[in-house]
Amino acid sequence: MIYQALLTGRSSGKKSFAVLIDPDKYQPELLSRVVKLSVEACVDFFFIGGSLLINDNHDRVISHIREHCRIPVLLFPGNNLQLSNKAHGILLLSLISGRNPEMLIGRHVISAPYLKASNLEILPTGYMLIDSGSMTTVNYMSNTTPIPAGKDDIAVCTAMAGEMLGMKLIYMDAGSGAQNAVPPTMIRSVKNAIGLPLIIGGGITTPSLAKTAFDSGADMVVVGNAIEKDPSLITGIAGVRGT
Numbered sequence: 521m522i523y524q525a526l527l528t529g530r531s532s533g534k535k536s537f538a539v540l541i542d543p544d545k546y547q548p549e550l551l552s553r554v555v556k557l558s559v560e561a562c563v564d565f566f567f568i569g570g571s572l573l574i575n576d577n578h579d580r581v582i583s584h585i586r587e588h589c590r591i592p593v594l595l596f597p598g599n600n601l602q603l604s605n606k607a608h609g610i611l612l613l614s615l616i617s618g619r620n621p622e623m624l625i626g627r628h629v630i631s632a633p634y635l636k637a638s639n640l641e642i643l644p645t646g647y648m649l650i651d652s653g654s655m656t657t658v659n660y661m662s663n664t665t666p667i668p669a670g671k672d673d674i675a676v677c678t679a680m681a682g683e684m685l686g687m688k689l690i691y692m693d694a695g696s697g698a699q700n701a702v703p704p705t706m707i708r709s710v711k712n713a714i715g716l717p718l719i720i721g722g723g724i725t726t727p728s729l730a731k732t733a734f735d736s737g738a739d740m741v742v743v744g745n746a747i748e749k750d751p752s753l754i755t756g757i758a759g760v761r762g763t
């Protein structure tokens with residue numbers, strides 16, 4: 521069980537690193553390189569997802585990863601069209617920072633029978649968008665307003681409510697390609713307020729930014745865009761995970 525392994529690792533201080541792959545943006549050569557570097561660096565997870573569905577690469581990308589390594593593959597879907605039985609599990613995101621009912625529960629209702637019949641491990645995830653300086657794709661696509669970057673108290677109360685509602689993970693996301701990553705003080709405040717594993721992503725472009733997120737309390741850091749541009753970053757970011 522992926523979630524149980526996460527909790528067990530966390531209790532011994534293990535931090536995780538997830539590489540986010542947007543199938544729309546990955547040609548076979550880039551995918552092979554990223555998978556190879558990820559295996560060498562002992563990356564903990566692949567997240568698969570994007571905001572659009574431009575091509576039919578989705579299942580092909582997951583199959584390639586599964587044929588070439590044992591790193592768990594988790595769906596991080598931008599919409600219902602990105603579901604696939606080929607992955608190990610799914611971050612079932614409820615966008616708790618927003619007030620768009622479709623993102624809180626609507627799409628989940630539509631997907632529920634598919635997910636129930638699948639072999640996917642379901643990871644209920646309280647998903648929080650944090651303002652990153654300019655509008656990100658996910659803000660636009662989700663039709664929600666992010667939590668302002670300086671409002672740690674709103675972030676804390678939102679994460680606490682997510683935990684009380686039974687979410688298993690909290691994911692604070694500045695959005696793909698964000699100008700500014702989630703502020704360290706906000707990560708620390710949320711970390712101190714909840715007992716759930718905390719995932720941080722969006723705008724992490726260097727090992728130093730990843731280290732700041734880990735040091736502030738992130739249990740897992742997710743990197744997408746920067747790795748697409750420079751896959752060798754995988755090695756550097758894996759190196760700051762610590763134990």
Ligand code: 1GP
Pocket residue numbers: 540693694695696697698720721722723724742743744745746
């Ligand atoms: C986006 O958190 C992820 O939802 C990763 O963001 O692409 O900016 O690394 P980046």
